[in-house]
Amino acid sequence: xxxTAHGVGGLTFDAKKRSVPTELNVFLAxxxxxxxxxxxxxxxxxxxxxxxxxxxxxxxxxIQRIKIMILQFSIIGIIAIGVTQVIIMGGIDLSSGSxxxxxxxxxxxxxxxxxxxxxxxxxxxxxxxxxxxLPVLVPIMVGLSAGALAGFIxxxxxAVTRIPPFIATLGMLLSARGVALWWSNGNPLSxxxxxxxxxxxxxxxxxxxxxIAVLFGLIMKYTVxxxxxxxxxSNEQSARMSGIKVERHKILVYTIAGILAxxxxxxxxxxxxxxxxxxxxxxxxxxxxxxxxxxxxxxGGRGSxxxxxxxxxxxxxxxxxxxxxxxxxxxxxxxxxAIIVGAVVLDQWRQQRAMAR
Amino acid sequence: MKRILLATxxxxxxGTSALAENIGVSMARFDDNFLTVxxxxxxxxxxxxxxxxxxxxDARDDVARQLDQINNFIASGVDAIIINAVDTSATEAMxxxxxxxxxxxxxxxxxxxxxxxxxxxxAFVASNxxxxxxxxxxxACQLLRAAGLxxxxxxxxxxGQLSNQAAVARSQDVRDILGIxxxxxxxxxxxxxxxxxxxxxQNLMTNWISSGEPFNVVFANNxxxxxxxxxxxxxxxxSMDDVVVTGVDATQDALxxxxxxxxxxxxxxxxxxxxxxxxxxxxSLAAGEDVDQKVYIPxxxxxxxxxxxxxxxx
Numbered sequence: 001x002x003x004t005a006h007g008v009g010g011l012t013f014d015a016k017k018r019s020v021p022t023e024l025n026v027f028l029a030x031x032x033x034x035x036x037x038x039x040x041x042x043x044x045x046x047x048x049x050x051x052x053x054x055x056x057x058x059x060x061x062x063i064q065r066i067k068i069m070i071l072q073f074s075i076i077g078i079i080a081i082g083v084t085q086v087i088i089m090g091g092i093d094l095s096s097g098s099x100x101x102x103x104x105x106x107x108x109x110x111x112x113x114x115x116x117x118x119x120x121x122x123x124x125x126x127x128x129x130x131x132x133x134l135p136v137l138v139p140i141m142v143g144l145s146a147g148a149l150a151g152f153i154x155x156x157x158x159a160v161t162r163i164p165p166f167i168a169t170l171g172m173l174l175s176a177r178g179v180a181l182w183w184s185n186g187n188p189l190s191x192x193x194x195x196x197x198x199x200x201x202x203x204x205x206x207x208x209x210x211x212i213a214v215l216f217g218l219i220m221k222y223t224v225x226x227x228x229x230x231x232x233x234s235n236e237q238s239a240r241m242s243g244i245k246v247e248r249h250k251i252l253v254y255t256i257a258g259i260l261a262x263x264x265x266x267x268x269x270x271x272x273x274x275x276x277x278x279x280x281x282x283x284x285x286x287x288x289x290x291x292x293x294x295x296x297x298x299x300g301g302r303g304s305x306x307x308x309x310x311x312x313x314x315x316x317x318x319x320x321x322x323x324x325x326x327x328x329x330x331x332x333x334x335x336x337x338a339i340i341v342g343a344v345v346l347d348q349w350r351q352q353r354a355m356a357r
Numbered sequence: 358m359k360r361i362l363l364a365t366x367x368x369x370x371x372g373t374s375a376l377a378e379n380i381g382v383s384m385a386r387f388d389d390n391f392l393t394v395x396x397x398x399x400x401x402x403x404x405x406x407x408x409x410x411x412x413x414x415d416a417r418d419d420v421a422r423q424l425d426q427i428n429n430f431i432a433s434g435v436d437a438i439i440i441n442a443v444d445t446s447a448t449e450a451m452x453x454x455x456x457x458x459x460x461x462x463x464x465x466x467x468x469x470x471x472x473x474x475x476x477x478x479x480a481f482v483a484s485n486x487x488x489x490x491x492x493x494x495x496x497a498c499q500l501l502r503a504a505g506l507x508x509x510x511x512x513x514x515x516x517g518q519l520s521n522q523a524a525v526a527r528s529q530d531v532r533d534i535l536g537i538x539x540x541x542x543x544x545x546x547x548x549x550x551x552x553x554x555x556x557x558x559q560n561l562m563t564n565w566i567s568s569g570e571p572f573n574v575v576f577a578n579n580x581x582x583x584x585x586x587x588x589x590x591x592x593x594x595x596s597m598d599d600v601v602v603t604g605v606d607a608t609q610d611a612l613x614x615x616x617x618x619x620x621x622x623x624x625x626x627x628x629x630x631x632x633x634x635x636x637x638x639x640x641s642l643a644a645g646e647d648v649d650q651k652v653y654i655p656x657x658x659x660x661x662x663x664x665x666x667x668x669x670x671x
Contacts, residue, residue, distance in 0.1 A: 054569040065567035072560040117616045122609045186393035190610045272555050274610060278388035323564040326547045
């Protein structure tokens with residue numbers, strides 16, 4: 001009974017019990033939040049949140065604001081897609097922010113230009129070795145591999161030593177931040193090559209995010225990889241008994257989460273044209289928040305990449321909305337916390353109702 | 358003659374190396390650009406001296422952790438302690454812990470609340486935060502006047518972490534300057550925190566730009582946020598000649614941005630000087646010598662005119 005209500009493998013068989021998909025509810029919440037900001041905007045600052053009110057530009061919507069709402073969380077969104085898969089599998093990844101910091105440092109040290117404004121690059125770590133002006137593929141490969149390594153270590157520890165994911169990734173949270181500090185002795189690394197700057201320029205982070213989201217959205221829905229991930233998250237024992245190689249699959253999912261954290265590091269360091277040891281602090285919590293707001297269940301087995309994507313948009317709308325209303329950051333944190341808790345409470349309540357029917 | 362001098366010099370060096378000095382250092386955080394330069398300045402100075410051992414700990418912005426580190430330093434018998442305080446209002450406990458153990462103590466970079474009542478073997482080496490924001494804001498005010506905006510200008514302010522004394526002081530400096538008669542033509546449209554971070558500042562600035570409010574100046578509490586604002590302005594196609602951007606710190610990244618004509622004003626804070634100054638004060642105190650208890654190292658205004666002098670400074 002409880003299995004069908006949860007949906008084995010994320011699939012629900014009884015149409016009556018799941019009439020409205022979670023994603024639609026989350027999407028309606030997004031619309032509601034936008035409408036609230038629109039009303040508050042006219043009331044508090046006498047301006048429109050969503051629509052263009054300037055005479056200088058000839059568009060219906062405030063395109064600039066819509067762009068930044070999507071852009072500002074898209075890099076954490078890339079992490080969130082990895083974290084979503086981990087949570088659907090019944091795990092958790094606390095390390096993604098620190099892994100981003102470490103990978104950004106390592107990657108940037110291979111992406112540096114030899115000269116800045118005609119002077120030798122003062123931030124280049126490997127200037128003496130001559131490892132500057134390298135082709136852009138080198139830092140990209142270094143970054144993805146470093147991310148994969150961190151994710152593999154997470155997965156290996158969890159699958160083989162069977163320590164809880166919380167502990168394994170907490171360890172990685174600390175160690176990876178240590179690597180970020182140690183790599184260049186705490187110094188920031190700046191001034192990458194022109195070709196490296198393109199990766200995160202303009203709306204590129206959004207395009208990269210969309211590509212990754214669509215890719216993993218399809219993979220989670222239509223491939224064996226996705227079905228196994230949902231199956232392990234729903235019931236690890238029965239997944240094992242039905243022949244799924246649970247350990248191997250766990251290592252794979254955590255490694256993919258690591259690669260995505262590495263990708264986020266590349267995009268962020270390119271966008272900022274710098275890598276700093278404090279980069280990505282608390283990103284893991286934003287990533288988890290996106291997944292949870294988007295209806296991904298922390299007990300595993302339920303949720304989707306689409307939901308996490310809408311969760312990302314909700315965080316973006318809230319941030320832009322509060323800046324638009326000229327309210328301080330404190331209020332934003334308070335509301336963000338309330339929305340995360342509210343999302344889970346609503347979800348629980350809906351589930352219980354579905355079970356009772 | 359030269360050789361004799363050299364020989365005496367060497368003898369003097371050897372003389373000091375006989376007694377190795379152990380100095381415990383507790384930094385507020387390791388991942389801050391400016392504090393990293395300061396920390397490296399201390400390490401380089403120590404490496405250039407014989408027989409000085411530094412043990413540097415990261416308090417990770419946690420007052421309790423910092424006090425624990427100090428007590429651990431005292432327990433392991435260090436000759437002196439250098440503290441870059443996490444919270445400048447929580448320094449009384451640190452001073453009294455060191456005082457009761459008889460260990461000399463030097464505060465660096467951040468001014469402790471008990472700076473006027475420090476015990477004899479404690480000192481303070483830093484710059485006066487009131488200068489930094491004031492210098493930057495006043496220069497911006499003059500630039501705007503020179504650009505013919507004396508009749509009215511609008512600006513935004515990017516603030517550091519609101520729990521941080523430097524962020525509070527620098528923001529207040531800007532407000533104070535905008536309050537004086539010569540500069541009260543500048544109106545702040547909004548002020549928000551971007552937590553010292555380039556990324557957050559870039560997002561915040563883009564959000565502000567999307568409001569469509571006209572503005573002429575952006576005051577940032579540090580250079581990282583100023584660069585973030587510049588990146589947002591450039592991405593929005595706003596000419597850097599039309600907006601005055603100010604920062605504080607004179608980091609390498611900021612000076613390069615200034616050379617490129619993007620950053621207009623920053624303020625040099627001598628991280629290296631503060632680090633080596635604190636170390637020297639600690640060594641003198643450990644040797645029982647008298648030192649000035651309050652050493653202020655001045656801030657210096659950096660504009661495109663004198664940017665060349667600072668390129669290799671921080």
